[in-house]
Amino acid sequence: MTELPDGSRLSFGAEEFVFVELTEHMSLSGALRIQAITDALAELDIDGVVDICPSNASYMLRVDPDRCDPRSLREPILAQHRRFVDTTDVVLDTEILEVPIFYNDPWSTETAMRFRDRHQSRTETDLEYISRINGFESTGDFVVAHSGNPFIVTFMCFVPGNAESMQLVPDTMQLEAPKYVRPRTDTPERALGHGGAFATIYPARGAGGYQLVGRAATPVFDLAQRLPDFADDPVLARAGMIVKYRPIDQDEYEAVRTDVERGTYRYRRVPVEFGLAAFFDDPLAYNASLLDELSHA
Amino acid sequence: MLDVVDPGVQTLVQDLGRRGYFAIGLPPSGPMDYLSHHVANALVGNDPAAATLESVFVGPTLHFRRDTVVAVTGATVDLRIDGVSMPCWTTLPVRAGQVLTVGPALEGSRSYVAVRGGIGTPLVMGSRSTYLPSAIGGVDGRELRVDDVLPCANQFGPSPRLGYVVDGALRPSMNTRQEIRIVLGLCSYRFTDVSIEKMLSSDFSVGVEANRVGYRLSGPPLEFIDRQAPFGAGADPSNVVDLGYPVGSIQVPGGQELICLLRDGVTGGGYATIGTVIGVDIDALAQMKAPDTVRLVAVDVDEAVAARRARDRTVSEIYRSAMLS
Secondary structure (H helix, E strand, O other): OEEOOOOOEEEEEOOOEEEEEOOOOOOHHHHHHHHHHHHHHHHHOOOOEEEEEEOOOEEEEEEOOOOOOHHHHHHHHHHHHHHOOOHHHOEEEEEEEEEEEEEOOHHHHHHHHHOHHHOOOOOOOHHHHHHHHOOOOOHHHHHHHHHHOOEEEEEEOOOOOOEEEEEOOOHHHOOOEOOOOOOEOOOOOOEEEEEEOEEEEOOOOOOEOOEEEEEEOOOOEOOOOOOHHHOOOOEOOOOOOEEEEEEOOHHHHHHHHHHHHHOOOOOOEEEEEEEHHHHHHOHHHHHHHHHHHHHOO | OEEEEEOOOOOEEEOOOOOOOHHHOOOOOOOOOHHHHHHHHHHOOEOOOOOEEEEEOEOOEEEEOOOEEEEEEEEEEEEEEOOEEEOOOEOEEEOOOOEEEEEEEEEEEEEEEEEOOOEOOOOEOOEOOOEHHHOEOOEOOEOOOOOOEEOEOOOEOOOEOOOOEOOHHHOOOOOOEEEEEEEEOOOHHHEOHHHHHHHHOOEEEEEEEEOOOEEEEEOOOOOEOOOOOOOOOOOOOOEEEEEEOOOOEEEOHHHOOEEEEOOOOOOEEEEOEEEEEOHHHHHHHHOOOOOOEEEEEEOOHHHHHHHHHHHHHHHHHHHHHHEOO
8 A cells, every 4th residue: 555645545456456545534525536536537548447436535446457557557646646636626527417306205205114123213204304313494494405406426336326426515514314223125216315425316126224315206227228318328327427306296206207107208417517616615606507507408 | 049957056147247337336247267267168169258157056957959069167066968977177069959967066166157159148238247236137137047048149269179178287276275365455554453464364264145246254353443433434443435345355344254345246335445355366266155264365466467367378278278270
């Protein structure tokens, strides 16, 4: 293991992986610096680098050891760390995308209540619990906070399509919740969960530990690539994508489901530049301008 | 075309696996034991990219509709064609109508069946490899079932020499006690020096939860260096801010046992990792099972690369000597 001049730790996952950990803690600016560094490494198109995997406070490169010695990546890595030493310079070429969410939906609530023996609260729903511990008077106020400002995808992991995302708000507005004491063995497909400071939409039915607050009407993983938004890639999100949740009621949920099943649904999305300096200068005003661009998509 | 008369245990189509999807949470998959998979392809004269059938403990029974050439490598199994005992690691002709039975593993865990031309199930995201957790690849993303019909591909290499046998010295060890080489790193700084020393000087036993996702190895508990939990990591000393897991990486939830992630390992999560099994020794682990014994040995990247080159040379040598000259 070696320490880079900026304090990052670099080590090798045997002959096939390079692992770089920038910090031990999570921060929005750190995550965005990682996006910038890994985007730049991808642009170098180094022969033998087969996967570039940004994460929350670290990243990995996977190589084909027959074509690339992982140790040869130290120099290009150092160069990108020097180039993006000050995260305020970072401007990401990304996009903002809107996902319709039925908050407080019956399916997620039913599932959550089946696993109360694994939860911090025996009586409340997950939504009631997360609203209370974050100091909201009502679940409705929590939904306003959760859906009012967009999130940015910081780590695609666990299963295809799963996109851990952090909300683009000042630290004092971050919504936090512990994961279940013991994970559930079931979660509805497309459930919207929140755990730690992260939100994610479960791509498929299965186990999970995030607090369930709603359900997306639209898929985030489509292996059959049936919907137009999945024509190029069965996975909707990528690291650095900005995601805005739009609250919908049950009638609209059913209507969107019909469009999805017909194969006609199109996501509202638009390419945007995300400048970290401008964002930190006035996060809420910056978000408002992003949402304005989305509304004209 | 071949018919699945009996699927065996978790028989899966595997080729060299997927590249370029790790960052969306999709691990590479591919054969657990690369050497055995490559040699099976070499014996039947397949392109190295061809797909084979991987089974664990008990292999499949297959009915052939056409004359072809087959080879079975990996675990030492009771192998028969129409009930007649046949050698493993050997290029074998089969006639249309004959039945190949890959019986229980006598030594080792995983066997590989190669058929001339390769298994021809569809490519999904660039590979025929089966990834069960997301039902991707192979036959509808699942293990083989009775009455499945498998197409053959046309991924031919050089013509094979019937009856060619791989020298015993070139076959992998099926010992129930193995030294497994690891490169220390990743979050190893989270562990006390005493714990790392203890990990490298203790026996670990392979647990019953040992599959393509990962192997549990139980031995002495490991201890973490005290720290204030960083923002986003979680309260347990073994928690870290969610990060990527290399294939072969070893994590230590709660310090209680080692979990070594393998070809279908999850791509990331929130437990501190201590090091990574070198590629060649994932092959060795793949042939181990509960309650076999593992001793971990720390090596550097040089040795990991050198071991891989040596495996590549072995495969090339077998390709050269197995072909019809």
